[in-house]
Structures are given as structure tokens and as C-alpha cells.
Amino acid sequence: MSTSSPVKDQEKLRELKSLWDKTSKKYVLIDFMLNTGLRVSDVLSTKVGTVLNGEYIGIEQKTKKPKRFQLNAGIQLIIRDYVLANQLTEDDYLFPSNKNPEQPISRYQAFRIVQESGDLIGLKLSPHSLRKTFGYLHYKRTNNVSLLMKVFNHSSPTVTLSYIGLDEETMQNEIYNHYI
Numbered sequence: 001m002s003t004s005s006p007v008k009d010q011e012k013l014r015e016l017k018s019l020w021d022k023t024s025k026k027y028v029l030i031d032f033m034l035n036t037g038l039r040v041s042d043v044l045s046t047k048v049g050t051v052l053n054g055e056y057i058g059i060e061q062k063t064k065k066p067k068r069f070q071l072n073a074g075i076q077l078i079i080r081d082y083v084l085a086n087q088l089t090e091d092d093y094l095f096p097s098n099k100n101p102e103q104p105i106s107r108y109q110a111f112r113i114v115q116e117s118g119d120l121i122g123l124k125l126s127p128h129s130l131r132k133t134f135g136y137l138h139y140k141r142t143n144n145v146s147l148l149m150k151v152f153n154h155s156s157p158t159v160t161l162s163y164i165g166l167d168e169e170t171m172q173n174e175i176y177n178h179y180i
Helices: 010-017 025-036 039-042 073-085 107-121 127-142 146-151 157-163 166-176
Strands: 055-060 066-070
Touching: 010 025, 025 073, 025 107, 025 127, 025 157, 039 107, 039 127, 039 157, 107 127, 127 146, 127 157, 146 157
Parallel strands: none
Antiparallel strands: 055 066
8 A cells, every 4th residue: 555545444544543632633633634635735724713613614725726615523523622622722723833833733744643643553644645535435435426526626537536546446346356
């Protein structure tokens, strides 16, 4: 598995989410990425006030397009508890730097948190693999590739399926594993 492959094993996801205290920055960073599918640049630019009301409102850093969606109930509770436990205000970054709380953690620090977490459960992980995991899990639940195309700003279903690691898996499972 490369560092940008989605996590497809539910047990590994449970292990990943059990590594850290639910009010820690590490836990919330990973859970937020798994539940929103946002790019790491968008996650790090998020302020508490942007998500505190249960809705994400932002501008994608890469595309400069507005992005707005309702957060699921589970991540809303995690964010609320994290914000209270860490005494963050609406103007604070959701993931403030320990060295300079006026700034978010760096991309490098986010990568290290995710990589360290993956190492602890025997996987190579990156923030990008968490984004792909979000897409993979959504697709497995709904088979709605057109919605994922919009979420990821992809131009075709083929691109999206390949992005979330389903092109090879689908071919193997649906074509080559069936005896005719």
C-alpha cells in the first residue's frame, strides 16, 4: 500500500481511531479528514467558527471554489468536545500550532501526525490517503460516484473511481474472480 492509498480495512480504521484520546489534536485531525474528505490545506486553514455550528463553510485553497456542507453528527460531537477540552475560541484555528497558536499546524506536522498514526497500526498513511479513504467508504456505502466527482472536483467517473482505488479492485472482483 502506498502512502496515498485509501484504507479499505475496517479493522485498521478502528485501530487508527483508537490510538489517541478523542479530545487530542491528533485524533480530531484524523477523524475530521476521514469525515470530510477535505484536502490537508483546507483542513489546516479551518477556523473553529467555520465548523462550530455543524456546517463547514470555506474556500478550497487549491481551486478557490466555495465549499459548504453539513458535518455529520459524529464529527460535530468530536469537534464540540475537542473545542471545549482545549478551550479554543471561534477565532482560533481548529488545529493551532503549539509553538504559535495564532497559526495552524504546518502541512509537515499534519503529515507527521498521520504518518506516525499509520506506523503504529502497520500502514503507510498520509493526509491524502485519508481523503481517498473518505471517498472509498462513501462509494462503498452509496455507489454514488457522481456525488464524489463533485466533492473531489473530478471530470469523470473513471477518474474518481481510480482516485479512490476502485478501478483495479473492481476489475479483479467483478471480472476476473467469476468463473463463467
